[in-house]
Amino acid sequence: MPEGLKCWAFGHPESGILPDRQRKSVYSIEKRLRNFSDWLLDTVARGDLDTFFPAAAREYAPIADEVWKDPAIQETYKRREELHCLPDVAKYFLDRAIEISSNEYEPSEEDILNAEGVIPNNGLALFEFSSDDHSTMSETGNDNSEVHPPSSKYQLIRISSKGLLDSSKWLEMFEGFRALVYCVSLSDYDQMVAHDTCPFSNKLLASRYLFESLARHPSFEDIPFVLLLNKYDAFEEKINLVPLSVCEWFSDFSPSKPHHNSQSLAHQAYYYIAVKFKLLYTSITGKKLFVRQTNGRDSESVHDAFKYIREIIKWDEEARNVYGIYENNSFYSPERSSSPNIRGG
Numbered sequence: 018m019p020e021g022l023k024c025w026a027f028g029h030p031e032s033g034i035l036p037d038r039q040r041k042s043v044y045s046i047e048k049r050l051r052n053f054s055d056w057l058l059d060t061v062a063r064g065d066l067d068t069f070f071p072a073a074a075r076e077y078a079p080i081a082d083e084v085w086k087d088p089a090i091q092e093t094y095k096r097r098e099e100l101h102c103l104p105d106v107a108k109y110f111l112d113r114a115i116e117i118s119s120n121e122y123e124p125s126e127e128d129i130l131n132a133e134g135v136i137p138n139n140g141l142a143l144f145e146f147s148s149d150d151h152s153t154m155s156e157t158g159n160d161n162s163e164v165h166p167p168s169s170k171y172q173l174i175r176i177s178s179k180g181l182l183d184s185s186k187w188l189e190m191f192e193g194f195r196a197l198v199y200c201v202s203l204s205d206y207d208q209m210v211a212h213d214t215c216p217f218s219n220k221l222l223a224s225r226y227l228f229e230s231l232a233r234h235p236s237f238e239d240i241p242f243v244l245l246l247n248k249y250d251a252f253e254e255k256i257n258l259v260p261l262s263v264c265e266w267f268s269d270f271s272p273s274k275p276h277h278n279s280q281s282l283a284h285q286a287y288y289y290i291a292v293k294f295k296l297l298y299t300s301i302t303g304k305k306l307f308v309r310q311t312n313g314r315d316s317e318s319v320h321d322a323f324k325y326i327r328e329i330i331k332w333d334e335e336a337r338n339v340y341g342i343y344e345n346n347s348f349y350s351p352e353r354s355s356s357p358n359i360r361g362g
Contacts, residue, residue, distance in 0.1 A: 046089040053080050078118035085111040098259040101209040102217070105251055106131040130314055133175075145172050169327065196330050197237045199228055200245045200311075201294075203252035203287065206264040219264050228294065232301045241329045243307045244294055245322055246287065250312050253283035261286050266293065 046054065060066055069077070084090060097103055109131050116122060124132070147170050201224045208220040228244075231237060261267045272285045291308045298306035309325050312318040 042089075043092045044089050046084075046087055050080070050084050050087055053077075054084055057081075074118040075120070078115045081111075082114045085114065098207065098255075101207055105204055105208070105255070127314065145170065147171070194237065194240055196241045196243060196326060196333070197231065198243045198245060198326055199231060200247050200313075201228070202248045203246050203290065204248045204255050206252075206261060206267065206290075207255070207259045219266075221264055222266060225266065225294075225297070229297065229301065232298055238302070241307060241333050242298065242302075242304070243309065243326055243329060244291075244298075245309055245311045246291060246294075247311045247313050249283070249287060249310050250314070252287065256283050256286050261289070 060069060093100075094108070097107075110117065117128075201221065205220040205224065209217040210220045210223055232242065261270045267290070270286065270289050272282055287310060291310075295306045295308060298304070307325075307329055309322055311322045
């Protein structure tokens with residue numbers, strides 16, 4: 018073949034072997050969508066997002082849907098394990114951008130649960146509620162009101178990402194607790210949060226920082242401490258894509274044996290994290306930490322968690338009645354199983 022023809026064939030648009038400088042990247046987005054994306058990013062950077070949304074949500078929803086479905090964006094999303102500031106629920110909402118922008122849209126319970134934590138804020142949210150101890154959330158066959166009052170009162174405190182890294186002076190506002198329940202999202206091990214003093218920090222490490230503050234706080238030194246490791250379902254899916262070692266606290270994690278499915282790897286990783294928190298708590302307080310696995314979107318899992326918490330409160334009250342003091346070596350900290358999901362002793 019003549020040399021000139023060789024060059025022509027190599028550079029022809031239909032040859033499929035264009036030079037690198039002419040070949041379109043799979044991450045290239047078309048100009049119209051890129052212009053909209055740039056405008057949206059500039060709007061967010063200026064802090065003007067509320068000027069356009071939600072008032073103009075219906076107007077911009079179709080093009081936002083186009084951007085999300087563009088092949089370049091979908092190729093980028095396949096590498097989401099590298100996008101540590103992308104919320105785990107991004108796909109859940111972006112797949113339904115047009116539906117959510119409708120005037121007739123009403124959020125479902127699942128929508129509300131998924132939206133939790135997506136919008137950043139700088140404050141605390143406090144919710145008070147009661148649970149009927151003789152409902153499906155309680156122990157069956159136990160009508161002893163002296164052990165469990167007809168209704169237990171709970172205070173649910175939601176702390177913003179910023180609050181995780183701030184001082185814990187607000188803790189002095191609360192007193193009279195019978196137990197402290199701290200919830201950590203397992204799937205946060207690769208997520209990052211922004212903060213004034215440090216541009217990005219690992220979200221699970223921020224949760225550990227607050228956990229340590231709570232463990233050291235004198236208000237909670239004489240009550241049971243329960244750790245709920247939440248979102249196990251999301252964790253089980255993610256652990257196959259993102260190694261646990263991306264979080265520096267877990268850099269020494271290695272499965273005890275080759276894993277052949279996601280469940281075995283997820284369980285080993287969960288157990289490893291539970292032990293890390295237990296050892297940390299014991300090093301601070303000299304006491305035992307109760308740990309339980311939960312799936313916040315599974316009502317049965319939540320019901321079981323409340324039942325578990327009430328059992329611990331009962332053990333604590335009986336231990337105090339029998340021994341007169343908080344006794345670490347009593348049945349207060351039963352170790353019937355090596356799994357932190359069973360008793361957490």
